[in-house]
Amino acid sequence: MPDLESLLERLVQNRVAFVVVGGFAAVAHGVTLLTEDVDVCCRFTPANLLKLQAALADLHPVHRMTPARLPLALTPQSCARLKNLYLDTDYGQLDCLGAVKGIGDYSEVAQRSVLVDLPFGPCRVLDVDALIRSKEAMDRPHDRAAIVQLRAIKERSRLGH
Numbered sequence: 001m002p003d004l005e006s007l008l009e010r011l012v013q014n015r016v017a018f019v020v021v022g023g024f025a026a027v028a029h030g031v032t033l034l035t036e037d038v039d040v041c042c043r044f045t046p047a048n049l050l051k052l053q054a055a056l057a058d059l060h061p062v063h064r065m066t067p068a069r070l071p072l073a074l075t076p077q078s079c080a081r082l083k084n085l086y087l088d089t090d091y092g093q094l095d096c097l098g099a100v101k102g103i104g105d106y107s108e109v110a111q112r113s114v115l116v117d118l119p120f121g122p123c124r125v126l127d128v129d130a131l132i133r134s135k136e137a138m139d140r141p142h143d144r145a146a147i148v149q150l151r152a153i154k155e156r157s158r159l160g161h
Helices: 006-015 021-026 045-058 106-111 128-138 141-158
Strands: 019-021 037-042 086-087 094-099 114-117 121-126
Touching: 006 094, 006 121, 006 128, 019 021, 019 106, 021 037, 021 121, 021 128, 021 141, 037 045, 037 106, 045 086, 086 114, 094 121, 106 114, 121 128
Parallel strands: 019 121, 037 094
Antiparallel strands: 019 037, 086 094, 114 121
16 A cells, blocks of 8 residues: 655655655645645655665665666765656655656746645645646646636635635
């Protein structure tokens, strides 16, 4: 059973520079869809990726998109070549993106984020407008379903409910 909150808590505790994007971000804003992974946009610098690796070390992270499912074993040199990381861990799937379609790279994503109080503490999450924009850019069936709810959430907050 995935423990996605604990996965994010690890990143926060290890001071990884990241913003929650994707389905978990939608859930943090009140969308009622299920998500089985966590998508984050993070700073793809060697220092930040090595913090990420340290945060996940005892969770047996492996590269999910490779047939051999190789263990995560980053070096400063290998970090320089990465644009994304798709990982399986003991707590669930974690997708680390260097950029978000429709928004841009980490610095642009960070500018479009808000601080949300999650059960384990404050965490940066893509704001509702940017989340809608990114889901429109992805245009998958589950993204379209999330957009409907995100627009309703946005409208309710505009009306002060």
